[in-house]
Amino acid sequence: MHTTENKERPAQNAEQGKAVMAVRNLYKSFGSHKVLIDFSVSLHSGENVVVLGKSGSGKSVLIKCIIGLLKPDSGAIEVLGESIPDLNDEALDAIRMKIGFLFQSNALYDSMTVRENLEFPLRRHSITLMHEDVDQLVKDALEDVKLAHTIDMMPAELSGGMRKRIALARTLILKPAIILYDEPTTGLDPITSREIIDLIKEVQQKYHAASLIISHDMNCVRMVADRVVMLIDGRNYREGTYAELIQSEDPAIKAFFE
Amino acid sequence: MLRSQFWKKFFEETGEIARFTGRLFSQWFKPPYEITEFLRQCFIIGYKSLPLVMLTTFIMGLVLTMQIRPFLIDYGVESQLPAMVGIAIVREIGPVITALIFAGKIGSSIGAELGSMKVTEQIDAMEVSGTNPFKYLVVTRVLAATFMLPLLVILGDAVALYGTYLGVNMSGVTSFDLFWTKVFRNLSFSDVLPAFVKSFFFGFAVGIVGCYKGYYSKKGTEGVGQSANSAVVLSSVLIFIIDLIAVQVTGVLGLN
Numbered sequence: 383m384h385t386t387e388n389k390e391r392p393a394q395n396a397e398q399g400k401a402v403m404a405v406r407n408l409y410k411s412f413g414s415h416k417v418l419i420d421f422s423v424s425l426h427s428g429e430n431v432v433v434l435g436k437s438g439s440g441k442s443v444l445i446k447c448i449i450g451l452l453k454p455d456s457g458a459i460e461v462l463g464e465s466i467p468d469l470n471d472e473a474l475d476a477i478r479m480k481i482g483f484l485f486q487s488n489a490l491y492d493s494m495t496v497r498e499n500l501e502f503p504l505r506r507h508s509i510t511l512m513h514e515d516v517d518q519l520v521k522d523a524l525e526d527v528k529l530a531h532t533i534d535m536m537p538a539e540l541s542g543g544m545r546k547r548i549a550l551a552r553t554l555i556l557k558p559a560i561i562l563y564d565e566p567t568t569g570l571d572p573i574t575s576r577e578i579i580d581l582i583k584e585v586q587q588k589y590h591a592a593s594l595i596i597s598h599d600m601n602c603v604r605m606v607a608d609r610v611v612m613l614i615d616g617r618n619y620r621e622g623t624y625a626e627l628i629q630s631e632d633p634a635i636k637a638f639f640e
Numbered sequence: 641m642l643r644s645q646f647w648k649k650f651f652e653e654t655g656e657i658a659r660f661t662g663r664l665f666s667q668w669f670k671p672p673y674e675i676t677e678f679l680r681q682c683f684i685i686g687y688k689s690l691p692l693v694m695l696t697t698f699i700m701g702l703v704l705t706m707q708i709r710p711f712l713i714d715y716g717v718e719s720q721l722p723a724m725v726g727i728a729i730v731r732e733i734g735p736v737i738t739a740l741i742f743a744g745k746i747g748s749s750i751g752a753e754l755g756s757m758k759v760t761e762q763i764d765a766m767e768v769s770g771t772n773p774f775k776y777l778v779v780t781r782v783l784a785a786t787f788m789l790p791l792l793v794i795l796g797d798a799v800a801l802y803g804t805y806l807g808v809n810m811s812g813v814t815s816f817d818l819f820w821t822k823v824f825r826n827l828s829f830s831d832v833l834p835a836f837v838k839s840f841f842f843g844f845a846v847g848i849v850g851c852y853k854g855y856y857s858k859k860g861t862e863g864v865g866q867s868a869n870s871a872v873v874l875s876s877v878l879i880f881i882i883d884l885i886a887v888q889v890t891g892v893l894g895l896n
Contacts, residue, residue: 451764475770489765492756507770 399426402560402592403448408457410443417443418454419616425560425592430582432595432603434638435613441596442486444613445562448594449483450474462559479507482558482591486565488549490537497533500524500552507556523551526588527581543574547581554585561585563595567602579605600638612638660852664782667775678780685746685781686788690795696741697796701729701803709811719822722814725804726823727831734797735835736883739842742789743875747850750781751871754854755864763855778851785847786840793839830895838886842879849875 403425410418417440425431435441446452448459450466459466464477490499500520504511511519524530527547537545546566553561566582567575579602586593597603603610604624612619612627614634620627628639705725712718754777757763766773805819814822853871857863890896 446764449768451767471772478768478770481768483765483768485761485765487760489761491762491765492760493753502766502771503769506766 399428399592401425402427402462403594404458404460405444405448406458406460408444408447408459409455410440410447410452411455417616418447421457421613421616421618423594423611423618423621425594427559427592428586428590430586430593430595430606430608431611432597432607432609433611433613434597434603436598436638439613440616441598441613442564445483445564445594445596449478449481449562475507479556480559482553482556482561484546484550484553484561484563484566486568488537488545490545490549490552492537494537495533496524496529496535496537496540496548499537499548500555503552503556519555523555524548526554526585527551541574543570543577546570546574546578550578550581550585554589557589558591561589561591561593563593563597565596565598567597567599572601575599575601582606598638656856657848657852660855661848663774664779664848667772667779668783670775672775674776674780677776678783681780681784682788685784686791689742689745689788689792692745693738693741693792693796694799697734697738697800698803700733700737701725701800702807704728704733704800705804705807706810709807718812721808722804722819722822723826725807726801727826729800729804730797730827731831731835732883734800735793735839735842736879738793738796739789739839739846739879740876742785742792742843743846743879744872746785747846747871747875748868750785750847750850751853751857752864752868754778754851755857755867758855758857759859759861759864774855778855781851782844782847785850786843789843789846790836790839793836830890834886834890834895838882841882841886845878845882846875849878 401424405421405423408418408421409416421440421444423431423433423444433441433444443452447454448461448466450469453467461477462480464473466474466477469477490496491502494502497520500523501516504516504519520533521530524533527550529544529547529551532540532544532548537548540548550566563582567578570578582593582595583606585591593606595602595606607624609621610624610627611621612635620630620632620635627635630636630639705721708725709718709721712721712724754763757777763773763777766776801820801823804823805814805816808814808819850871853867853874857867887896
């Protein structure tokens with residue numbers, strides 16, 4: 383029934399692409415609570431990697447370290463050849479233009495219309511664009527998520543699924559090389575969830591971006607992942623394709639797939 | 641034990657606010673300047689507070705006049721009513737009442753807005769979009785609050801004095817010209833200047849406390865509510881403390 387499953391995608395195909403992101407031996411603690419312990423993961427161009435872990439396992443902390451919102455205690459994070467923890471604000475701003483981030487809560491600006499929300503990253507990233515170009519980019523991004531008619535609406539007027547799609551449009555507007563998804567289907571009904579998953583795949587095909595998806599939604603993992611990284615107890619517990627992991631006899635892994 | 645915890649928390653929070661204020665000053669003059677956002681905040685914080693300030697100060701002027709009149713009649717100095725109420729409004733009641741109303745309206749709204757933005761990751765999204773959220777959200781709001789409150793105080797004083805004029809005429813007849821002559825003859829530069837200057841500090845206190853409480857809001861809707869509430873309480877207390885200090889300073893400077 384699930385015609386779009388990625389079971390058959392061999393992980394090694396993705397591995398052949400150029401590495402666009404590498405996290406090595408990452409440690410992050412909050413006080414005495416160790417969240418990430420010697421965690422490593424890599425992402426190659428055109429690849430979809432899902433980091434799978436239960437709630438509170440440090441998935442969002444990982445993604446925020448990658449985008450530079452949190453500083454790791456130690457370890458290396460290289461994105462498109464730049465070491466994220468070592469960048470100054472200006473360099474970080476430049477690299478962030480190449481990374482899209484879909485927040486778990488969508489993070490749409492309540493006081494702005496959909497148009498203004500989408501224009502915001504274009505205007506703030508010191509990009510010199512004509513008014514008509516900005517307008518066209520906004521319309522194109524909204525067309526991609528099939529919500530062109532919402533351009534002058536406020537986020538409060540949209541449903542949860544629509545808000546997620548608008549947030550995705552804002553993520554895509556700078557045509558990023560890497561897209562980070564923080565729990566893209568959390569809190570959505572199964573139908574909307576499926577729509578978002580299809581949209582993620584469409585976006586992947588259209589922009590050929592590498593995607594790191596943080597999730598604990600097994601449907602999302604099955605349908606999107608080229609490779610799955612199991613984040614358990616702050617560590618990279620196991621890595622493999624969905625097909626490989628579902629056959630595992632390890633109770634810690636089986637708990638996710640049952 | 642509980643008392644020591646209270647003081648520990650008090651000093652910790654005082655230190656955090658001081659650090660937050662230091663960060664504000666370090667970013668205040670650094671480009672890029674968020675002029676558009678600053679002007680938008682001036683409109684929201686200043687212009688949109690105008691009706692509430694006008695209404696409350698008008699009632700305050702009217703009620704104050706009606707309350708004081710009987711005492712002045714007893715002492716046979718009813719003719720001094722415009723001068724007395726005028727000085728009270730301009731020197732003390734106008735700035736303090738306007739600042740308290742401002743704290744209730746603007747302090748809570750900044751605390752809730754930034755708190756909600758924090759909880760829904762909008763502040764993080766801003767940072768990812770190449771924007772310094774501290775500069776864009778905090779500096780603009782604190783500056784707008786600092787510069788808008790003195791203007792509101794001046795307008796509020798004028799409306800309160802108009803309320804006083806109506807109050808004076810409720811039980812007697814005083815011409816418009818005579819009323820204003822009596823008010824201004826008894827007002828001096830040393831009455832107006834300290835009141836005007838301290839209202840900048842009131843505005844700054846409301847802005848910085850609202851932003852601090854919102855920016856470091858705890859997660860969840862309860863955290864947003866607490867941010868809004870504590871922003872109003874703390875900024876109101878600060879208004880009285882600043883007022884007390886201002887009275888002492890004007891005394892030392894010989895402006896009392």
